[in-house]
Amino acid sequence: MIKIENLSKTFQTEEVETTALNNIKLEIKEGEFVAIMGPSGCGKSTLLNIMGMLDSPSEGKYYFDNQEVGSQKEKQRNKIRKGNVNFVFQSFNLIDELNVYRNVELPLNYLNIKSADKKARVLEILDRMKIGHRRNHYPQQLSGGQQQRVAIARAVAANPKLLLADEPTGNLDSKTGLEVMNLLSELNNDGTTIVMVTHSERDAEFAHRVIRLFDGEIAAESTAKKMPSINF
């Protein structure tokens, strides 16, 4: 699904040039659950943003489903991202003015779906994320774990192939974080490819593979204890 070849990313500000990623080579197969770890500033979010087509590499190639997207213009990248990739963030990023149902419905409004099918999809995914009983609540009326479950529901409502999660349990207590990790694991078992940035060794154990970055380079790669449920 993802192939990254000799990818580098430098940020140029007035005074300094920062190499955030240096000569990254990486492949991620459909159905995988990959964790990206490493110290602060090693380039994890930069890599995730490029995979999510929010940013482009300075050098090298990024292929998504065999299509080179790294060198595409922003408009074209946005088009490829839509329906293919979605995100979950540490800080949930829900829209405070919309209730749970409307937040989750949002990505479906951009697709050409009949309103009855849309409703069925929203209710189904809310139930799967065990948050259906809170569908009329607003984000501020929910706990952190509940907000993250809504955010995951919103992220997968349109059935993206790839879910990118940037420290999804970073703002949650240990027990709630575990519940969120179990939901992500279930989604992965049902076929969604997941790439997750995390500082948590426990969360990384949910992944099939752990990639450790250091100073913008892949320093180590390991297979986690849990084996994937798919054939490679």
Ligand SMILES: Nc1ncnc2c1ncn2[C@@H]1O[C@H](COP(=O)(O)OP(=O)(O)OP(=O)(O)O)[C@@H](O)[C@H]1O
């Ligand atoms: N827009 C930007 N402009 C300039 N420098 C940037 C920009 N974004 C990131 N950087 C730099 O690139 C490097 C990698 O940043 P990145 O956010 O990818 O790290 P990270 O591993 O996700 O860190 P953390 O764990 O703290 O979130 C850092 O040195 C950072 O300062």
